[in-house]
Amino acid sequence: MQHAKSESDVTSLAPSSPSRSPKRPVYYVQSPSRDSHDGDKSSSMHATPNFNSPMESPSHPSFGRHSRNSSASRFSGIFRSSSGRKGGRSKRNDKGWPECDVIVEEGNYDEFDDDKAYTRRCQILLALLGFVVLFTVFCLIIWGAGRPFKAEVAVKSLTVNNMYIGSGADFTGVPTKMLNVNGSLRISVYNPATFYGIHVTATPVNLIYSDVVVATGELKKYYQHRKSHKNVVVHIEGTRVPLYGAASNLEVKAGGAVQVPLTLEFEVRTRGDVVGKLVRTKHHKRVSCPLIIDSTSNKAIRFKKDACTYS
Template identity: 85%
Template sequence: MLHTRSESDLASLAPSSPSRSPKRQVYYVQSPSSSMHATPNFTSPMESPTHPYFGRHSRNSSASRFSGIFRSSSGRKGVRSSKPNEKGWPECDVIVEEGNYDEFDDDKACTRRCQVLLALLGFVVLFTVFCLIIWGAGRPFKTEVAVRSLTVSNMYMGSGADFTGVPTKMLNVNGSLRISVYNPATFYGIHVTATPLNLIYSDVVVATGELQKYYQHRKSHKNVVVHIEGTRVPLYGAASNLIVEEGGAVQVPLALEFEVRTQGDLVGKLVRTVHRRRVSCPLILDSTSNKPIKFKKDACIYS
């Protein structure tokens, strides 16, 4: 049954002042009962499904209360919540994923480090084996040293005094020693050095010489001449053992001793082969003879 409204009723419903906006009334939506087929009750006409405001209001309400579970690209579950902003659009606040990815990152970093360490260790092992093979291949090529001759240009013995004024026999020796060095290595050269070359009489060094360091190519021979000299060397009590011949000739038993050291660089300066040859040659010097003393192959001891 329809009821007509009077003008007084309409006036009472009109706003009291145009400058003041009408107050928005609060409406409540009753949640549906346990029965899924129950008809919802609306307390306001604006909440009616036929009212145009109903759709927007329901969407905003649902957006404000929306929360859900999602699955990320990596397959992990998470919870996402949102709330409406001032314009009524849903705004995402926080995305919280279940679990922690740091453990996977740590595993990947550890795997990379392990791979790098294994690769480095493998390279070191292979390079060490290669160097050992090269070093072993170069060990058999020992340098050969041979003393060829000794020429004495001047030998004189006379009376004198040492630096403290003690009178004794003095010996002067001046000569040259010729040595042959052979490098049998097929794939590397050698650096040749030697200790001082000494002429020794009764534990007294009467003359000495020095071999200058030099480089010798592979599979090559080289003859080296070393100058030996001794000036006013005091003999003290050893002078009594000198052999003095008729006519003033003096024969002095001596020993030539030195050591030759050779070094071969195979892989730059990382792999080296070092050989040492010690030489000892007995001989007798005659003060009246200027002929060179030649040494046979078995005249010296090579060790």
């Protein structure tokens, strides 16, 4: 038995009829207020959303599903709780905006910094090592180039100012022949080096009679420039030198003249600073000259080129 619908029932069922289009829902947009005074006014504002396509329209069947999927995919990774559970509730701040957890990327980047620092140190060490090697090779080349330049030494003359042989006693009181010698020796030194000077020194210059040093002198140290000649004078002196048994070999000529066979010996040493104190060249030359001195003659004894031995 069918019951007749009342007018009130028809009226209540009218909005749900499929023939009529539903009213568009009203969407409220909540935005943060600029000032705390107008917070209530802005929260009550409403606007009708704009839709660019039918797919975005609320009347389209896929609108709700599409919007939910897109919003879910957009914020699924943001609104995760710190404990790792999905679907947790997001916290909101005092203005109503959701607070999101910050995703911290895992990984230690200090290893890359350490690798870069290690590589930089290795590069610096290699550069220093290369510089040292190149500088060493350069110094060796310079040293080899300066090695052949040896100083040339020549004995020019010996002048005996005074020579006296007489009787006396040594410091212990033993009687013997005593010899006094006073003279000067002239030496020539030539530096053939083209790019460095030399420092010249010498061992004591000795006059030797039968293995006894009867006079000695000293060459003062000096500096000589490149490609230069220099004549130096060495003062030689011997005072009251005891001859002991060697005096028996002396020949006394007429007029009391005595000829004494002597040997002049010394060594000249040169040092060239090629590259400061890092690269140096050193040479030495030993000189030996036999001679005979007449006690009554004051003439200078000149030495020929082959009169002395240079080694």
